[in-house]
Amino acid sequence: MKITDEQILKQLIDIRDNGRSKQERTRAGAIILSNSDVHLNDIAKIFDVTTRSVFGWFKDFKEKGLPSLKCKTGRGRKLLLDEDKHKSIIEKHIENHPHQPKTAFALTVDEIGIKMSYDTFKLFLKKNSISATNEQEEILLKNQKENFMQERKKSLKNSKQKHLLVQLMLNISMKVDLI
Numbered sequence: 001m002k003i004t005d006e007q008i009l010k011q012l013i014d015i016r017d018n019g020r021s022k023q024e025r026t027r028a029g030a031i032i033l034s035n036s037d038v039h040l041n042d043i044a045k046i047f048d049v050t051t052r053s054v055f056g057w058f059k060d061f062k063e064k065g066l067p068s069l070k071c072k073t074g075r076g077r078k079l080l081l082d083e084d085k086h087k088s089i090i091e092k093h094i095e096n097h098p099h100q101p102k103t104a105f106a107l108t109v110d111e112i113g114i115k116m117s118y119d120t121f122k123l124f125l126k127k128n129s130i131s132a133t134n135e136q137e138e139i140l141l142k143n144q145k146e147n148f149m150q151e152r153k154k155s156l157k158n159s160k161q162k163h164l165l166v167q168l169m170l171n172i173s174m175k176v177d178l179i
Contacts, residue, residue, distance in 0.1 A: 027069045
């Protein structure tokens with residue numbers, strides 16, 4: 001496949017080097033190699049795919065251009081938990097059982113009616129920053145920080161007073177030595 005438009009070739013090189021997904025980078029690289037007169041079979045071996053796949057990439061590129069390099073929407077595993085549908089339910093159970101995540105998990109599974117693992121549940125909590133103790137922990141940390149800063153100011157003040165006292169004593173002892 002020969003590409004005569006330099007602008008498209010530059011875009012392909014940019015996608016190969018900085019593309020968002022591995023699929024985009026691979027396909028752009030295959031098209032660039034083809035443009036450099038590398039045989040279809042060799043390209044397939046380089047990317048560890050079938051020649052049929054490489055031929056499909058070329059066909060799509062000829063028909064659709066650069067957008068053909070991107071993954072089509074709707075591909076891949078669908079999420080079990082939808083943020084819009086399930087977040088409020090999960091938050092409710094976590095709030096009611098903040099120190100019993102497995103209980104919250106069991107109640108959520110019963111209410112939603114979806115079979116999922118506890119790890120999936122924990123990942124959803126992490127991704128959506130759900131935790132009943134987050135606000136409480138933030139308040140506690142803020143109070144601890146304020147207390148620390150107050151104690152630090154007091155100790156610095158005392159330290160400065162001690163330092164001044166030591167300097168004063170040194171000055172007095174030096175004057176006494178002079179007499």
